[in-house]
Amino acid sequence: MDPFGNFINGTVTLFSDPLGILIFFGGVVGGMLFGAIPGVSMLTLAAILLPFTAHLSAEHGIMLFSVIYCTGVYGGAITAILFNIPGAPENAPTAFDGYPMTRNGQAGKAVGAAVMCSAIGGTVSAVIMMAATAPIANWAISAFGPPEIFALVFFGLAVAATVGARTLWKGWLSILLGLMIAVVGMDPVGGIERYDFDMPYLLAGIHFIPTILGFFAVSEIFVQAERKATGVYEAPKLSVNFPSVAELIAHKFAVVRSIVIGFFCGILPGIGATLAAFMGYNEAVRWSKDRKAFGTGKMEGVISSETANNAATGAAMIPLLALGLPGGALTAMMVGVFQMHDMEPGPLVFLNSPDLVWVVFAAMFFANLSILLVGFLETKTIINLLRIPFQFLAPLILLLATVGAYAVRGLVIDVVVMFIAGVAGFFLRRSGYSVAGIVLGLILGKIGEQTFAQAMQMLHFEWTGFFNRPIAALLIVAALLTVAGSIYSAFFRKDRQ
Amino acid sequence: MIKTKTLLMSVGSVVAAMTLSAGTAFAGCATDGMPGSMDRPGGFPERALGMVVPYGPAGGSGQVAQAMAQAVTELTGVAINRDHKPGGSGTVGMTAYLATPANGYTVLEHIDDASSAHALDSGRPNPAEDLIPLVISQITFSQIYIRASEDRYTDWDSFVAWVKAQDGKATIANVSKEGSMERINMKYLTDSTGMKIQQISFDKGAPRYGALAGGQVDALFEQPGDVRKFLDSGTFKPILTLLHSRPGAFADVPSLTDAGFDFEPLLRFRGFYVHKDAPADRVEWLQWAFQKAFCEKSYQDFNESKYMNLIESFRDSDGARELITATIAQYRDVYKQLGMEVK
Numbered sequence: 098m099d100p101f102g103n104f105i106n107g108t109v110t111l112f113s114d115p116l117g118i119l120i121f122f123g124g125v126v127g128g129m130l131f132g133a134i135p136g137v138s139m140l141t142l143a144a145i146l147l148p149f150t151a152h153l154s155a156e157h158g159i160m161l162f163s164v165i166y167c168t169g170v171y172g173g174a175i176t177a178i179l180f181n182i183p184g185a186p187e188n189a190p191t192a193f194d195g196y197p198m199t200r201n202g203q204a205g206k207a208v209g210a211a212v213m214c215s216a217i218g219g220t221v222s223a224v225i226m227m228a229a230t231a232p233i234a235n236w237a238i239s240a241f242g243p244p245e246i247f248a249l250v251f252f253g254l255a256v257a258a259t260v261g262a263r264t265l266w267k268g269w270l271s272i273l274l275g276l277m278i279a280v281v282g283m284d285p286v287g288g289i290e291r292y293d294f295d296m297p298y299l300l301a302g303i304h305f306i307p308t309i310l311g312f313f314a315v316s317e318i319f320v321q322a323e324r325k326a327t328g329v330y331e332a333p334k335l336s337v338n339f340p341s342v343a344e345l346i347a348h349k350f351a352v353v354r355s356i357v358i359g360f361f362c363g364i365l366p367g368i369g370a371t372l373a374a375f376m377g378y379n380e381a382v383r384w385s386k387d388r389k390a391f392g393t394g395k396m397e398g399v400i401s402s403e404t405a406n407n408a409a410t411g412a413a414m415i416p417l418l419a420l421g422l423p424g425g426a427l428t429a430m431m432v433g434v435f436q437m438h439d440m441e442p443g444p445l446v447f448l449n450s451p452d453l454v455w456v457v458f459a460a461m462f463f464a465n466l467s468i469l470l471v472g473f474l475e476t477k478t479i480i481n482l483l484r485i486p487f488q489f490l491a492p493l494i495l496l497l498a499t500v501g502a503y504a505v506r507g508l509v510i511d512v513v514v515m516f517i518a519g520v521a522g523f524f525l526r527r528s529g530y531s532v533a534g535i536v537l538g539l540i541l542g543k544i545g546e547q548t549f550a551q552a553m554q555m556l557h558f559e560w561t562g563f564f565n566r567p568i569a570a571l572l573i574v575a576a577l578l579t580v581a582g583s584i585y586s587a588f589f590r591k592d593r594q
Numbered sequence: 595m596i597k598t599k600t601l602l603m604s605v606g607s608v609v610a611a612m613t614l615s616a617g618t619a620f621a622g623c624a625t626d627g628m629p630g631s632m633d634r635p636g637g638f639p640e641r642a643l644g645m646v647v648p649y650g651p652a653g654g655s656g657q658v659a660q661a662m663a664q665a666v667t668e669l670t671g672v673a674i675n676r677d678h679k680p681g682g683s684g685t686v687g688m689t690a691y692l693a694t695p696a697n698g699y700t701v702l703e704h705i706d707d708a709s710s711a712h713a714l715d716s717g718r719p720n721p722a723e724d725l726i727p728l729v730i731s732q733i734t735f736s737q738i739y740i741r742a743s744e745d746r747y748t749d750w751d752s753f754v755a756w757v758k759a760q761d762g763k764a765t766i767a768n769v770s771k772e773g774s775m776e777r778i779n780m781k782y783l784t785d786s787t788g789m790k791i792q793q794i795s796f797d798k799g800a801p802r803y804g805a806l807a808g809g810q811v812d813a814l815f816e817q818p819g820d821v822r823k824f825l826d827s828g829t830f831k832p833i834l835t836l837l838h839s840r841p842g843a844f845a846d847v848p849s850l851t852d853a854g855f856d857f858e859p860l861l862r863f864r865g866f867y868v869h870k871d872a873p874a875d876r877v878e879w880l881q882w883a884f885q886k887a888f889c890e891k892s893y894q895d896f897n898e899s900k901y902m903n904l905i906e907s908f909r910d911s912d913g914a915r916e917l918i919t920a921t922i923a924q925y926r927d928v929y930k931q932l933g934m935e936v937k
Contacts, residue, residue: 144651148664238808243794283682286795288771290682297689301681420807421823422800426650429800433657436899441823506679508690547797554794555765555810 100227104462107455111160111463120157121460124164125467129475131165132172134497138185139169141504143430155438156453160460162431167223167410167464169427170370171215171472174403175479178207180494182314182501186540187370187406189309190378193533194391194398196317201394202334204480209339210396211403212472214352218404219465221356222363222411227458231447234419237364243551244563246365248572250545253376255576256383257537258583263529265587271531275538278303285547286554298510305539307502307511311518312532314498318491319523325487333483339473340396348400351381359405363412369428370409372544375537377405383579392533407468411461417442418454623889624908632882635875642673644700645866648687650680653799654820654900658732658864659703661896665887672883674701683707683771688719696869698876701728701884705864706775709918713925714773715937720922721867726877727914728884730865732897733907736779737832737847738766739814739821741806750833750848753813754787762790765811767802769795775860776815778928779836782857806830817862818844819900841904860924865914885910 111117131142143165150158173184178195191211198207225233241249258268281292282302293299324330345352355377362373381401382391391398416422421442423429435442440450447454485493502515522532552569556562564570645663649655656678663674679687684707694700704721711718719725740753747753757764769776780793794811796802799820806814807829814821814830824830835844836859838851850859866884868877887893888908897903909917929936 147651148660235808238804238810240808242805242808242810283771285797288683288774297682297685300683301686416800416804420804420829421827422804422807429653430651433651433660436657441826506681506686507677508679508686551794551796554792557763557792 103451103455104227104459107452107457107459108463110156110452110456111459117157117160117456120153120161121164121463122467124161124460125168125464125471128165128168128464129172129468129471132169132184132188133175133479134184134501138173139165140185140426140430142169143427147430147433150434151437155435155440155450156456158434158438159431159453160457162427162434163414163457163461164464166413166427167219167407167461168468168471170406170410171211171219171403171468174211174215174399175208175475177313178211178399179204179480179483180314180490181317182494182498183309185371186305186309187374187409188402189313189371189536189540190374190402190533191399191406192313193378193402194393194395196313197392197394198396198399199333199483203338203394203396204333204483205338205476206340206344206396207399208476208480209473210345210399212468212476213340213345214355214400214404215407216465216468216472217352217407218356218359219407219410219468220462222360222408223458223462223465224411225360226411226415226461230415231419233364234415234422237416238420238422240568241365242566243548243555244566244569245572247545247548247552248563248569248576249362249376250372250541250548252572252576252579253372253379254537254541254545255579256379256583257534257541262531262534265583267528267530268534271525271534272538274530275535275540276542277538278308278535279539279542279546284550285543286550296510298508301506302543303514303539304505304511305536305543306505307515308518308539309536310498310502311515312522312536314494315515315519316522316526316532318495319519320526321487322491330487332487339476344396345400348397350384351397351401352404354380354384355401355404356408359408360412362405363409364415369413370406371540373409374402374406375540377401379537392531407465411465414457414461418446418457623894624906624910625885625889628882628886630886632879635873635879638873638876638879639672639699641699642675644694645674645676645703646687646691646694646700647676647678647703648680648684648691649678649705651676651678654732655703655705655864657896657900661893662703662731662866662884662887665890665893666883668890668892669887670883683711683774685711685718692719692869694869696871698868698872698880700869701880702867703864704867706860706862706921707771709921710773710775710925713922713936714929714934717937720918721865722915722918722922724870725867726870726872726881727909727911727918728866728868728877728881729888729911730863730909730914730917731884731888731893731907732862732864732900732902733905733909733917734817734819734862734900734902735841735859735905736776736815736817736836736862737844738783738834738836739806739816739824739830739832740812741809742828742831746812747833750853753833754789757789757791757812758787762792764789764813765792765794766813766815767796767805767811768793768815769797769802771795771797773925773929773932773934775862778925779859780815781928781932782855782859783836786855786857803830817901818904819902822899822901837905843901843904858924860921863909863917863921865909881911 127142128139132139173188174191177183177188177192181192181196183189183192195207257272262268262271282300358377359373378401381397382388413428417428499512502511505511647659659676679690691702708721712720747756805811832847835847835849837849840849868880
């Protein structure tokens with residue numbers, strides 16, 4: 098049967114089963130809620146539910162996880178926008194401009210843009226997933242090895258210096274600080290212990306979730322507390338004005354670009370939505386005529402990040418279902434759900450369980466659409482949280498952030514790291530450095546270091562080998578041109594001044 | 595030196611015993627003879643147990659921890675809360691576990707990485723002496739895999755010939771960390787064949803398997819349970835089993851003996867431990883619970899789905915100590931040969 102006919106069959110199967118409908122909507126709401134609360138991400142919900150899926154049918158179990166994945170990635174955008182607390186790492190770039198929009202009295206527009214673009218990104222990605230899962234999966238793993246992924250990360254980092262810093266040099270220093278933090282702990286290839294200062298906990302490295310919570314949420318509390326203490330604090334203006342259709346249409350290129358980027362990152366095994374969000378944001382900056390406006394409350398930043406991370410969800414299902422290769426932690430847990438039902442994701446699933454595959458595809462499609470409905474309803478109420486006075490809101494945010502940092506691994510050191518990052522972020526922001534750049538350096542640095550080391554092993558430690566691989570060469574040249582261009586424009590502007 | 599030789603012979607006998615069994619169906623389960631119930635000493639445990647797992651929930655350790663916790667709960671009615679503390683090749687989880695009270699309420703899941711870490715640095719805990727092994731519930735061997743559609747080489751002999759012709763340019767996907775089980779076994783292979791092959795380190799399974807499926811590398815070093823779906827779907831095929839006899843499920847794949855190698859391969863094993871200072875009566879109850887749970891149907895089904903039934907996966911506390919001690923000695927021996935600093 099053709100994909101459309103299969104999709105209709107999957108839809109009918111999904112919505113003709115009362116238990117299926119219940120699980121579907123439970124997943125939609127649960128994913129959004131757990132995604133929105135820092136520390137208890139969609140992964141927490143998935144880990145809690147994993148043993149219970151043994152009592153569900155395979156269709157229901159896999160469908161539940163795929164729905165949680167779609168809506169959980171969106172859910173984290175809300176707290177990122179309203180309180181500068183990304184619910185998950187893939188929502189961190191959303192905070193770069195989403196939170197400044199809230200401070201500027203545009204919370205409704207920011208959340209509305211996140212709702213719309215999460216739904217669009219996820220839905221388009223689900224459609225592509227349905228149309229061509231197997232060929233895309235095979236192409237991705239053939240065309241993209243460690244050299245190409247490193248080049249992609251390098252390409253992303255090249256533009257990151259222009260995000261949120263007062264000068265280009267401070268932008269680069271911010272990124273370098275993030276890269277330095279990324280190398281703490283065992284090196285990802287040889288297992289060599291570095292910068293652990295004889296503290297076993299540091300061997301696991303500095304986890305990026307406590308760092309994000311510190312640099313964003315805690316430092317923001319300090320900034321606002323200082324304003325409160327010095328009498329210049331202004332509560333964010335409450336606004337539930339959603340973006341107009343015209344405003345969204347004006348960003349159509351950003352949406353399309355982010356769908357392509359998000360989808361592309363999602364299909365690479367082990368990469369997933371976090372890189373997608375950062376790359377989507379970075380490309381928005383790269384292609385903008387007004388780069389300096391990013392980080393100050395530009396809606397395109399929210400649109401690019403949220404479109405890309407949701408576009409990665411459907412894409413991440415492609416290597417999982419077609420090849421049995423999970424793209425991230427949640428898709429890895431889905432492997433566990435398959436196994437509980439004596440199944441293995443991979444090519445045989447399409448042959449042995451086509452009904453399951455199409456129910457899951459249909460569920461993901463409608464889960465992304467439901468973000469629109471539930472998201473708008475939720476937004477109208479959740480924005481009212483901004484009415485809470487700062488003296489009550491600040492301790493609540495600190496409490497949530499502390500719980501979130503501890504919940505990552507159950508380690509006190511993660512809470513310590515969060516507060517150190519909070520204090521450091523407070524002073525770095527005052528000095529014109531970019532906490533966004535630091536976080537970019539940290540997250541992309543971990544992926545970049547690993548893939549660089551793997552690439553060098555593959556290329557027999559001859560760096561020129563990157564240029565024998567067309568995709569890697571293209572990305573590296575583009576990255577170098579970007580760096581050169583930004584340095585040139587920094588000097589050029591200086592000369593003119 | 596004599597002690598090391600004795601221990602190496604011990605490893606050899608352990609492996610030989612297992613390979614003799616390989617391919618045969620086990621008529622009964624290892625702990626069928628144990629009593630089906632045991633009085634709780636002083637009411638222990640009065641609440642749920644905790645289990646520190648030094649790896650993420652989705653990997654091999656996370657899965658075996660989940661399966662064993664479920665089996666123990668089915669057997670005893672005692673819930674087990676798993677606490678995943680990944681990082682540092684198990685170091686973070688081990689450190690966190692040692693900081694928990696030695697009252698028997700918290701157990702540890704760990705793999706052979708703990709043994710290799712102690713072999714390299716005796717300051718790290720020795721799982722056979724600083725902890726009490728409750729049970730080792732998974733023991734498995736490694737294999738070399740290629741793409742099933744590969745036409746440059748189709749079996750072990752043609753693979754070795756092809757690798758040698760590449761003059762060090764051939765690649766194999768492997769797990770990270772110098773001195774790991776994977777690295778040591780690969781050293782045995784390269785030394786025995788004289789082939790030079792570049793090992794590419796992937797610490798996560800999906801990119802590692804994707805690298806072979808996508809043609810980014812020429813071969814893969816892995817354990818069969820982890821790649822079972824690729825074997826069942828015909829995507830990968832094994833060309834060498836790192837055991838001295840052929841397990842029944844891989845009867846057409848040459849063993850080390852078939853390939854003319856006499857080294858003793860290192861095995862992957864996963865088990866459960868408790869503090870050595872935990873009260874003896876509680877330890878005894880935990881040993882019963884975990885060893886008996888090994889034979890619960892749910893756990894046996896799990897092990898079968900992971901190809902963990904091809905060689906005997908069970909070791910009681912004494913058997914576990916013997917395996918760990920022999921493994922540590924073997925690692926130390928190889929580390930010294932490699933010129934690595936053994937503390």
